[in-house]
Amino acid sequence: MLEKSHKHVTCATCSARKNSLFGTYGESEVMDLNHEKMCNYYKKNQPLFIEGSFPRGVFCLNQGKVKVFTRGDEGKEQIIHIAKAGDVIGFRSMFSGEPYKVSASTLEESNICFIGKDDFLVMMDNNPILRNGIIKELSKELGDRAQFITNMAQKSVRERLAFSLLILADIYGEEEINLTREDMANFVGTATETLIRLLKDFKEDEIIEIHTRKLLIVNRDKLLRIAGR
Amino acid sequence: MLEKSHKHVTCATCSARKNSLFGTYGESEVMDLNHEKMCNYYKKNQPLFIEGSFPRGVFCLNQGKVKVFTRGDEGKEQIIHIAKAGDVIGFRSMFSGEPYKVSASTLEESNICFIGKDDFLVMMDNNPILRNGIIKELSKELGDRAQFITNMAQKSVRERLAFSLLILADIYGEEEINLTREDMANFVGTATETLIRLLKDFKEDEIIEIHTRKLLIVNRDKLLRIAGR
DNA sequence: GTTAAAACATGACCAATATCAGTTTTAACT
DNA sequence: AGTTAAAACTGATATTGGTCATGTTTTAAC
Numbered sequence: 421m422l423e424k425s426h427k428h429v430t431c432a433t434c435s436a437r438k439n440s441l442f443g444t445y446g447e448s449e450v451m452d453l454n455h456e457k458m459c460n461y462y463k464k465n466q467p468l469f470i471e472g473s474f475p476r477g478v479f480c481l482n483q484g485k486v487k488v489f490t491r492g493d494e495g496k497e498q499i500i501h502i503a504k505a506g507d508v509i510g511f512r513s514m515f516s517g518e519p520y521k522v523s524a525s526t527l528e529e530s531n532i533c534f535i536g537k538d539d540f541l542v543m544m545d546n547n548p549i550l551r552n553g554i555i556k557e558l559s560k561e562l563g564d565r566a567q568f569i570t571n572m573a574q575k576s577v578r579e580r581l582a583f584s585l586l587i588l589a590d591i592y593g594e595e596e597i598n599l600t601r602e603d604m605a606n607f608v609g610t611a612t613e614t615l616i617r618l619l620k621d622f623k624e625d626e627i628i629e630i631h632t633r634k635l636l637i638v639n640r641d642k643l644l645r646i647a648g649r
Numbered sequence: 650m651l652e653k654s655h656k657h658v659t660c661a662t663c664s665a666r667k668n669s670l671f672g673t674y675g676e677s678e679v680m681d682l683n684h685e686k687m688c689n690y691y692k693k694n695q696p697l698f699i700e701g702s703f704p705r706g707v708f709c710l711n712q713g714k715v716k717v718f719t720r721g722d723e724g725k726e727q728i729i730h731i732a733k734a735g736d737v738i739g740f741r742s743m744f745s746g747e748p749y750k751v752s753a754s755t756l757e758e759s760n761i762c763f764i765g766k767d768d769f770l771v772m773m774d775n776n777p778i779l780r781n782g783i784i785k786e787l788s789k790e791l792g793d794r795a796q797f798i799t800n801m802a803q804k805s806v807r808e809r810l811a812f813s814l815l816i817l818a819d820i821y822g823e824e825e826i827n828l829t830r831e832d833m834a835n836f837v838g839t840a841t842e843t844l845i846r847l848l849k850d851f852k853e854d855e856i857i858e859i860h861t862r863k864l865l866i867v868n869r870d871k872l873l874r875i876a877g878r
Numbered sequence: 879g880t881t882a883a884a885a886c887a888t889g890a891c892c893a894a895t896a897t898c899a900g901t902t903t904t905a906a907c908t
Numbered sequence: 909a910g911t912t913a914a915a916a917c918t919g920a921t922a923t924t925g926g927t928c929a930t931g932t933t934t935t936a937a938c
Contacts, residue, residue, distance in 0.1 A: 490795050492803035493877040500795045512788045515781075521792035551780075552744075558787040559741045563750035565794040566719050566729045572801035573838030574721035577925065601886065609802030611926050616887060632934070633885090648722040806895070830916060840896055845917060861904070862915090 429459040429482050429531055436482050436505035441553045449547070456543075457533040468510065468524040468532065475514045477536040481505050484530020485591070487603065488522050499607040500565075502527070504591050511540070511554065527599065575648065577610045581618050582646035584608045585628070589637050596634035658688040658711050658760055665711050665735035670782045678776070685772075686762040697739065697753040697761065704743045706765040710734050713759020714820070716832060717751050728836040729794075731756070733820050740769070740783065756828065804877065806839045810847050811875035813837045814857070818866050825863035 431437055431454035437445075442453060459482065462468075468479050471490060479486075481503055488501040488509060500522060503509050513520045514537055526532075535543075544551050571580055584607055588597045599607070605615040619635075622628045627643055629636040637643060660666055660683035666674075671682060688711065691697075697708050700719060708715075710732055717730040717738060729751060732738050742749045743766055755761075764772075773780050800809055813836055817826045828836070834844040848864075851857045856872055858865040866872060 490799045492799050494803070496803055498799040498802045500798060512791050514788075515784045516788035516792060517785065518789070518792060521795050555744045555784060555787065556746065558784065558791060559743075559745035560747070562741050562787060562791055562794065563745060563747060565791065565798065566750050568798050569729060569794065569801060569838075570719045570721050570727040572798060573727045574723070574725055600884090609798075612885090613887080613927080614925055617925095620887085829914095841915090842897080842917080843895055846895095849917085 429533065430454050431457065431533075434482055436480075438506070440480065440506040441508050441550060441557065442480075444549050444553070453535075453543075456539040457535050459531060459533040462526045462530045462532055464526055464528050466526050468526070469520055471521060471523045472519050474519050475510055475537060477534050478508055478511045478514065478540050479524070480508045480533045480535065482531040482533060484532065485527040486524050486530065486532070487527050487607075488524045489606065490522050497603075497606040498609060499603065500568075501561075502588070502591050502607070504593075508557075512558070514540070527603065572609055577608065577614055578618055578621075579646060579648055580608050580610070581615065581622070582643045583648075585622075585635075585637060586640070586643055586647060589640070596631065596636050598634050600633070658762065659683050660686065660762075663711055665709075667735070669709065669735040670737050670779060670786065671709075673778050673782075682764075682772075685768040686764050688760060688762040691755045691759045691761055693755060693757055695755050697755070698749055700750060700752045701748050703748050704739055704766060706763050707737055707740045707743065707769050708753070709737045709762045709764065711760040711762060713761065714756040715753050715759065715761070716756050716836075717753045718835065719751050726832075726835040727838060728832065729797075730790075731817070731820050731836070733822075737786075741787070743769070744787075756832065801838055806837065806843055807847055807850075808875060808877055809837050809839070810844065810851070811872045812877075814851075814864075814866060815869070815872055815876060818869070825860065825865050827863050829862070 431442070431445075431450045432447075437443060437450075442450070445453060457480065462484065468486060469475065483505050486503040486507075486509060487497075487499050488503060489497045489499045491497055501509075503524075509524060510520075512522075544554065571583060575583065584604070585597070588599070588604075588607075592598070601616055601619075602612050605612040608615060619628065619630065623630050625639075625642065627637070627639045627646075629638055660671070660674075660679045661676075666672060666679075671679070674682065686709065691713065697715060698704065712734050715732040715736075715738060716726075716728050717732060718726045718728045720726055730738075732753075738753060739749075773783065800812060804812065813833070814826070817828070817833075817836075821827070830845055830848075831841050834841040837844060848857065848859065852859050854871065856866070856868045856875075858867055
């Protein structure tokens, strides 16, 4: 269970900060950042922002996981990205001037800080390192999404699942992968039933272990082979 | 036929510049830009850069069209984007520090200018408007690609074709859409044969006119309805 | 602890679309 | 202009993966 008060989260001691956009911050910058941010506890399945609305700031994950997704015509979610501790999300549409093209909500209970739009933009103006970090981040994601598109267009569901599991393993690190079958299907881009059947196959092939909701990869090499490059 | 010499292309008179990243440039900035750029004539199907290599600068399209694509495991192209006059391409991986994740080559004969990496980065450092324009551009594309992914995952080929034709109509403007069936299929994300059959359907439904290679949209509303939101 | 609601799982079926194997048309090159 | 290669097109067939229907297990709420 997470600490429900936000009072204990300070940027100076935030372990997620090290590998975040603010990882290079010096002492005084961290103090400023800490002063500007507001931290909140979110329970599972709480929205951070919703497609179509306008951004008021950015979110910085101290702890927890967040799915970033769009909804297709029939309301089905397509998960574009899963953010973990240290990730900063929601800045894209702040720059493009458009409303959010994606929604975001927590996948588990999380501590998430919020930095107001104006504060964030001022920080960006004054800090070339932050600015370049953001440009780099945007560029990197753009490249990832080109591959995502190609995978969707050309790989089979089985291949995409293998690919997705490898990505999820990175995101979950030491922890077991913990997603509902529906969320996983919406990440892979398939029907829930198909996903379940394929997971069963992978389990029988001793590629993964399934512990009810949680999932462990036991043969990464096989997954790599199935996923293709 | 295009003018084959690059000598006649200068940034000051470049009509494509107005709605490019350099659209807001003042007189002296345009002179600098003109001094730094090198213009070249490309014939059809000439590569600008290739996936896996490292960027040496950016390309600015004076005239022509360029496809930006990745190759899947079996070498099949997936077209991610089609650039037109005024578009600047190839800057993504310059910022991310990674090799190109995509390739680019001309779809028709084109005049394309090149600006070296160092020159471009200096320009960015000195020009907040250019910088913000780039950040905006990266952000906008990131949003577009989220939708692209969702379309791939959830729309039928027929719906995606309708969607793609609307995008192509924007890119080609007054001109007729002029792509090989294979390129169009690689943009929609389907087999060439399937694309051909669907084009035939659309033609019979009087949604498009086909003039051998070239293609004209005659009922935009129907396309909108098929494409979904 | 009980109960209701999600989430998970499985089977049967079928539609969409890929693949393969051609033929015809168009464009490019000498 | 004639030749050749590439592109466009067509038909037959195979198959992936989505949908629907239904049952079971797990989780969450009271």
